[in-house]
Amino acid sequence: MSTAANRTTGPDHLWTVDEHLEDILATVRPLEPIELQLLDAQGCVLVEDITVPVSLPPFDNSSMDGYAVRVTDVAGASEEYPAVLTVVGDVAAGQAEPLHVGPGEAARIMTGAPLPPGAEAVVPVEWTDGGLGEGPVTGMRARSQAPEAAGGHVHVYRSAEARAHVRAKGSDVKAGDRALDAGTILGPPQIALLAAIGRGTVRVRPRPRVVVMSTGSELVQPDEQLGDGQIYDSNSFALTAAARDAGAIAYRxxxxxxxxxxxxxxxxxxxxxxxxxxxxxxxxxxAYDVVKEALSSVGDEDEEGAGIDFRKLAMQPGKPQGFGTIGPDHIPLLALPGNPVSSYVSFELFARPAIRTLMGLDDVHRPRARATLTTDKALTSPKGRRQFLRGTYADGEVTPVGGAGSHLVAALALADALIVVPEDVVSVEPGTEVEVVLLG
Structure with missing residues (x-):
């Protein structure tokens, strides 16, 4: 069960937002690490430091299609006085036995191909005649030249400095360097790096599996016909999307x-x-709050120490909350209120940090900032409640959207921040600096 079992709170105790969150984070534990294939590890958190076993790139290679040359052989080359070099063959990417470039020689080279011994630089094909005895190759003609046969000649119209258009061995990362730190979330660039250094699997904490369900006989699925007194179920869609946004595998x-x-x-x-x-x-x-009825005695029926504690929080929206663990594996359960804004705000404040904790992240909270309140009139807030108002944030300013009502889904859709009004504040004047939770 949650650590609330050790508190002397009583059913009428009014929990603070911080107490409730502390109880959740003290109960939830990071998932056990597993070894996953790279693509299966996307979105997961590394539990090990990754050291580079082989330098990237592993050899000097060309960054251009062109000709590998010696610097002295093209010194002073111009369109009027081109350097004429003997082409000794082609060097393609993946070629195991590169050619040797000697005095007065060049090797046609492809992007990514290893720089052949003797060569010191690469001149792009656009700086040459492509071995046709004409002017510099440009545009489509530069890209469509056939491979140069050994024994032909190429005219080079520009000089090149040493290492020009050459990617040096280890210029990206060197063997022994730290590639990724434990705690890194694996996105596409990180997976690319792991593959590039030869890692096919990686040890991570898996993405948490989050099951979201809404309750209420009045709820109808989108695309179905509404009857009298019915509304569409938006909460389960919103919270499933929010769980995925937090990094979870979510099931609605x-x-x-x-x-x-x-x-x-x-x-x-x-x-x-x-x-x-x-x-x-x-x-x-x-009278029909069935979550409390269904779960209030679960701890007695399932496993010792399991159970859901229903409590009141000193916050608006989102006063009624429930938290605990359920089943033989003590799966954490968050019971959120049913009004759409209350539900979403509660998720951001409590469920998202729980998900990020399961992932094994150190920083589990949304970023916060200070912003100047821009509004035509003062904001009011109930004394003793921490209020979270919806707002739009930009350039150090925040503007409220919609009212304080917990049913205002349209206003919620416009918001990218929550304006935090502390418990001891009942009025906030325009121009006041306030704390905001950034949702974007």
Whole structure:
């Protein structure tokens, strides 16, 4: 169960936002590391430092299609007085036995091909006649020349300094360098680097599996016909998307009707594929708040130490919350309120850090900033509650969008920040500096 079991709180205790978050993060533990193939490790967090076993590039190679030459052989070359060199053959990428370039010689070379012994620089094909005895090769003709036969000649119209158009061995990373640090999230560039240094597998913490379900007999799936008193289920879509955005593998379960036994059975069915369960709705004091009814005694029925604690938080929106663990594996469960804004704000403040903790990250929170409040009138906030208002943030300024209502989904869609009003503040004047949570 959560560490709340050790607190003397009582059912009427009003938890602070920080107490609730502390309880969650003290209970949730990072997932155990596993070895994964590179593409399966995308989005996962490294648990080991990666050292480069072989330099990149592993040999000097050409950065251009052109000719590998000696610097002295092209010194002073111009269109009027070109250097005329004997072509000794072609050097292609992946060629095992490169040619040797001697005095007065050149080797036609492809991008990425190893610089042949004796050569000191590469002149791009555009600086030559392509071995045709004409002017400099340009445009489409430069790209369509046939490979040069050994024994032909090429006219070079510009000089080249030593190492021109040559990628030096180890110029990217050298053998023994640190490629990636433990704690790195593996995205496409990091996977590219791992592949480039020859790593086919890597040890990581897997992406958490998060199951999201909403509750309420009034909920209808999008594209279905609404009946009297019904609304579309938006919460499960929003929170599943938010879980994926946080780095999880998220599964959305269709809305569960207001029946405690059905909800309990559904949750038990989902435990096999969950590292974290998130429910939305049914946690307040209404007669049909089935999440509390279904889960309040789970600890007694399942495993010692498991159970969900339902509590009130000193925040707006999102006062009713539930947290604990469920099942024989003590899977964490976050029970969030059902109003759309309450649900989303609660997810950002509590569920997202839990997901990032499961991933094994050190920094699990959204970034925060200070911003100047730009609005026509003062903001009001209930005393004793930490309020989170939606806003748009840019260039050190934040502007509220919508009102304080927890049902205003359209305003939420415009917001990219949460304006934080502390518990002891009841009014915030325009031009005041406030703290904002950045959602983008």
């Amino acid at each position: 379960v269709g809305a569960v009707a207001d029946d405690a036994e059905t909800l309990r059975d559904t949750i038990e069915d989902q435990l096999v594929r969950a590292d974290l369960l998130v429910t939305t709705g049914g946690v307040s004091v209404g």
